[in-house]
Amino acid sequence: MNRFRMMAVAAGLALAAVVTSSAQPAPARALSAVGTASTEVGGKWVKTEKTSTYEGAKWIDITYGRPRLRYRANIFGSGADYGKAILAGAPIWRAGANVSTRIKTETALMIGGKHVMPGEYSIFIDAKDGNWTFVLSSWTAQAKFDKADKTALWGAYGYTADKDVVRAPMTLSALPNTVEELTWNFVDMNDKGGKLAIMWEKTMATLAFTIM
Secondary structure (H helix, E strand, C coil), X not given: CCHHHHHHHHHHHHHHHHHHHHHCCCCCCCCCEEEEEEEEECCEEEECCCCEEEECCEEEEEEEEECECCCCCCCCCCHHHCCHHHHCCCCCECCCCCCCEEEEXXXXXXXXXXXXXXXXXEEEEEEECCEEEEEEECCEECCCCCCCCCCEEEXXXXXXXXXXXXXXXXXXXXXXXXXXXXXXXXXXXXXXXEEEEXXXXXXXXXXXXXXX
């Protein structure tokens, strides 16, 4: 085979590979992505010769599923039906999607007048029309759904209040824009604490906490 024919064959094979590759379907995306909200608290800015570093701080992390609206409106409902759609048959809202919403804190916190020790907890919300209650629970979370496992929860299915650590009212406010993906965040942070915030559609609910 002469050099020109070899080059033509190679080009043809390369083109076939490109066509085959482009014909492969894109990997399916999860209906609800995994989200993380983190803050670093209790530290101090220390000046060095060239810059400043934040030292002595501890982390608070929230991990959760992020359901999307996908053009749905009035996701929380109203009246007697308020909150039913987000429960999906569970006794309380998982405040996210899929795996139970989890918070891990390296420092002790004061939430709703209760002392919360460092550790990892589940977060739920009892969402009533105009009245949301934040629930911090010692229930552990299943990484994958296992109906036979009664020691941990998938989402909020099987939730019972006997493991509640904190129940505290949240402050509700209306947002000027629509939030597509459910979002947890830390807002109004200062050297003493801040607020946990959950936002979805046009609703934001917050809860103040202080570091101990």
